[in-house]
Amino acid sequence: MKDESGQVIVIGGGAAGLMAAGTAAASGRKVLLLEKMETPARKIRITGKGRCNLSNSAELVEFMSHFGKSGKFLRQSFQQFFSGELVDFFQSRGLPVQHERGGRIFPAANDAPAVARVLIDWAKDCGVEFHTGERVSRLLIHDSEIRGVVAGGREYSARQVILATGGRSYPRTGSTGDGYRLAEQCGHTVIAPRPALVSLKTAKEQVRGLAKLNLRNISARLYINGSRKAQAFGELTFSGTGIGGPIILTLSTLAVDAIREKQRVAVHLDLKPALDDRKLDARLLRDLESRAKEPMESVLRGLLPQKMVPYCLREVEIAPEQIAGQLSAKLRKRLRTWLKDLRFDIIGHGSWEEAIVTAGGVKTSEVNPKTMESKRVKGLYIAGELLDIQADTGGYNLQAAFSTGWVAGQAAARVL
Template identity: 55%
Template sequence: MQKESSSTDRYRDSKPIDSPVHCLVVGGGAAGLLAAGQAALAGADVLVLEKMSRPGRKLAITGKGRCNLTNVAPITEFIDHFGPTGSFLRQAFHRYFTSDLLEFLQELGVATVTERGGRVFPASGGAPEVVTALLRWLERCGAAVRTGAPVERLLITDQAVTGVVCNGTVLPCSTLILATGGASYPLTGSTGDGYRLAEQAGHRLVPVRPALVPLITEGEWAGRAAGLQLRNTRVQLYISGRKQAEAFGELTFMQFGLSGPVILTLSGRAVDALRQRLEVHLVLDLKPGLDEKKLDARLIRDFEQRHREPLDSVLRGLLPQELVPIALELNGLAPDRLAGTVRSVERKQLRHWLKNWRLRIVGHRPMAEAIVTAGGVDTREVDPRTMGSRLVRGLFFAGEILDLQADTGGYNLQAAFSTGWLAGRAAAAG
């Protein structure tokens, strides 16, 4: 009985590497796979070049393996989550948006569920299901995939793309889509190769830096609570003493500092400020459900009713156990001091700290730990109607290689699908 070939072998043998094609797609992630399928459906001869041993590796681990596909927020709100460059996506979203993606996934047999915050996930809870479904669809569309195929350089003649050099071999094409991703999660193949290729084509890069990344705090305080997760916390970002943003949600104390959705949401501005050598602080409101007056009343009541108990015991009714010794130490209160002996000025200081725990941010974790990459190909040099280069004919971009980055919640992956859909359609017509 003949041994069945592996999926990797099938991809490697799917098309001779030196065969000319109409459309080459560099990168087999979310944007690249959707672009390739759409170009094939539009009648183009398509070949995907993926440098890793299998496509979709980053997609298979996104959302901690659950794959936050998109969000049900309306387009205007969606665009707001991308900040200054969000308006570039308006036309792509109007052409292919959440409802289109969900209908497409349903056709592929991928059921979805909508969870808190409008986040959409596969009902199975597994990102690999999405990758498998996309690859099967791609095969039905007639697009070929070649793995172990890193692109070394682009071939450009008279400001028009004519092919690439891949594994030392020239591969001609009429149109080319760069969908190589960013520089985060390098073990999945996202190592910033596309930036080098874009620069070779003459495109300007907005400085690349990590986004949606954990932050490093000064001192030992966060590390002493390492592993603690808070579900409902308000966090304010201060840059050079001025409040710039705030977010509400979950955070996690780490040995080095802070992580979790609320921290990742604020991290982009923090990283940019640190790059400018500005002073950055996060201010944590540990009791967001109580205003200053109600919290003061709560402290007075607890201290009076439990006046014979030590403070470290009384404060466990207000704070997780891990934070009690930190709260007492930062406010100069002994853990064995009786609650009834706390003076008014000391109580007010503690109350203020509970609503305004200030932590200085001194750095961020490396690019390898970032969920997405900020910066990339300057969107001013890309036509938002087609994702086509304004500098080189036949060259298109899709996904994270572009200077587009949003908060967590499915926004970034939807942008990858939308720009991939648009680039694929336009490249097939080119």
């Protein structure tokens, strides 16, 4: 099939696809964006709990470290379009940003839907033609060169196609993993997709009575087959079925892989990370002495959130009415150990419906890191979460989608 139009086709109207489409159109190319949902950018609208943590101000090397092994692949994209360029992009289009703890960058108005609106309006102003409600089902390839796509039974021709269909997480936003099949169809290797940045499940009785409890400034250690693999400090939330919140999401990628390989996984919490064993013992002795006549139930309220007190008493096997001044040294030691090393056996992880990102995806060694062009199919570019790139929370994942989208849009526009 001959491409008479000279158009670039972008598949998927998420962060990567919109950035790619606008960039190619701004460089003077005719661009058609095919999005299977009725509205593009559904995922962007719900990012950052509706606030959209769109990037992070960390320096390049630290930024890349949040992607683990896949960070290296992204270096050349970040060198072309990074957080500074992204902030300028949004600020110059009437969306000021604010910087928060940990370098996180948010829109000043805390408005994720506004991020989607700015991107869509910009792409339209650049001349991108949107076809929504159109799902691409096939790529047309001839002699290892892209010739077009099939969507809704209709063939669209193009010599440059940017595949930006996202991962598999939050499928109700449209990211149902179509891109993996499309990429495999043209010879790409897909590293098995797994839910990442996801909560972890424990036996129900282990979290009984703790649902919705939020703990701040605690530390969590991840153990796989009895050996310590990672640690995170910050905030944790209990649910009726397990543990979640920022520090658990951080540990979840390693945990999910280990669970799937049927390894033994446990998370140990240190509820008093600022105190070593000696200091914690001194603190306990002080509390027990100064409140010697009170029941342990009320003494523990000074050490733990209210909801955790009955849980702690049950686990450490101290009677609620036990008089503090008469607590044995053995029980005090058991309490101290519990506070520093509260253990949860992990028996599973959250589903695709609640995973923030997808680990795995199109193997990055099969994609040119300078242009995002496929090394298997000429004229095919792959951007965003569909690639085997995934990072911690903190704005890194969206920046990677924007950066790879920008690079793909530039590169596709250059070839004619």
